Amino acid sequence: MVIRTHRSCGRPSDVSEPVSHLHLDALGGISGDMFIAAALDAAPGLLDEARHLASAICPDISIGLEDANDHGLTGKRLALTLPHHRRGPRHYPDYRAIFLGAPTDAAVIDRACDILRRLAEAEGRIHGVALEKVHFHEISDWDSIADIILSALMIERLNVRSASAGALPLGSGTVQTEHGPLPVPAPATLEILKGARFHDDGVPGERVTPTGAAIFSHLGPSESPPGQVTLKAIGYGFGTKTFEKMANTLRLSLYLPTGPAVRDTVGAIVFHVDDQTPEDLAIGLTNIRAQPGVLDVQQMPSFGKKNRMASRIEVLCDPATVEIVARCCFLETTTIGLRYGMESRIILPRETGLTVADDANVFTKRSTRPDGSTSTKSEMDDVARAGNERDRQSLRRRTEKNYHK
Structure with missing residues (x-):
């Protein structure tokens, strides 16, 4: 390995x-x-x-x-x-x-x-x-x-x-x-x-x-x-x-x-959608995720005005790209208004290694917690190519166990 x-x-x-x-x-x-x-x-x-x-x-x-x-x-x-x-x-x-x-x-x-x-x-x-x-x-x-x-x-x-x-x-x-x-x-x-x-x-x-x-x-x-x-x-x-x-x-x-956690700032964009089909919204959110600077996109169910079911969308991005990403949100969804700002965050130090096992390339991330302990997780998109559930779990356990810096 x-x-x-x-x-x-x-x-x-x-x-x-x-x-x-x-x-x-x-x-x-x-x-x-x-x-x-x-x-x-x-x-x-x-x-x-x-x-x-x-x-x-x-x-x-x-x-x-x-x-x-x-x-x-x-x-x-x-x-x-x-x-x-x-x-x-x-x-x-x-x-x-x-x-x-x-x-x-x-x-x-x-x-x-x-x-x-x-x-x-x-x-x-x-x-x-x-x-x-x-x-x-x-x-x-x-x-x-x-x-x-x-x-x-x-x-x-x-x-x-x-x-x-x-x-x-x-x-x-x-x-x-x-x-x-x-x-x-x-x-x-x-x-x-x-x-x-x-x-x-x-x-x-x-x-x-x-x-x-x-x-x-x-x-x-x-x-x-x-x-x-x-x-x-x-x-x-x-x-x-x-x-x-x-x-x-x-x-x-x-x-x-060098501390146990890193403090930085991210751009945060929040908006709601209640008049876009789930199929089309899924495509729009995929396109937003692909934008340079976007770190994460979350979709959550919520109740909007008149008790309508809606989707609450939260986007995290690099502070320098907030306005560009906000424009993309308007183009890819039916929302007509959003909120954005800068938020402080604390993230654990982490590193990612490309593990080669059984001809499978698996990215594995290790994070260091404040007490010095570590947690390791393999990228599921890479593990998914291993085959059935038993093969997937076997590959995941091996890559996470054998990861080293």
Whole structure:
């Protein structure tokens, strides 16, 4: 019997990387290029994929990574070469179309679209226009496209499933925009960061850019890392400005949870259906389950208005994909309204091994409980191929008994 193991959390990138917690210390501030530089300083092996993705988005975009030293700290500074002969898109739907067509996996695209949406919604509220009509004013075109898609790539490849951050520097003064000088933080930045913690360190200038704010908001950071964690990597990303008395850097710390349970956040969608045939609803729920980022779909009987029998549907998904999954719920079912939000959860550490026995490949999951004991369960879809009930139970007992890491 041969065991080949990998982690399993329901997404393709989870197979090669353990779940990570990301912590940010915005000493100098946060911008898209500082975040990418810090991530690449912590995980330099991601540079080749980042270069490939950037050039695939636009052949005239290239990435350079420079060594940086500022006030005794060393790290990386991102250098982007951008197209000068043509201007990029300026409207939200055009940006989104570029991301949806990006040659990368759905999880990266989902994150990029979520970061972009946060920027667009802030602009829409400021200027009083609908989301689809948003014309970006406070971000540049190709620069922001590269920052957003590459930040999404970094977050997904680092397998970040929770985040925390210190207070953000407030900054002061004005920033030049297409509408003339505006106070710092810029209007879009302030709109995105409602509820975030700030502090005034007395250093003037724009310290948090709109794109940096959207990345920060996408991560949804708490104030401190959860529970017991082990430090895995550290990265320093430097901005282009220099400050007299401090380094203009963003520090990224990557942690692995080591406690008996992992805390993270999931998107939760709930709705009811009372006017769709069971056969068609089953097809719709199957299609929802197949959506990137969906973790679980539950269907329960309930009594609705006028004592009608109804189905209560609960969908759990990656926080970055909530709105995309919600749209799918409207398309695949007859519901005309749903509730969604973010919910905290605690999950036991688990790993999955591919067990090869009697020419049968069976995925087997082992979870570790708070007292150190473990529980093991083989994937029933794999066991089902063994034959009759006696053969199925025999294969299941053997794979669960002989599983090892």
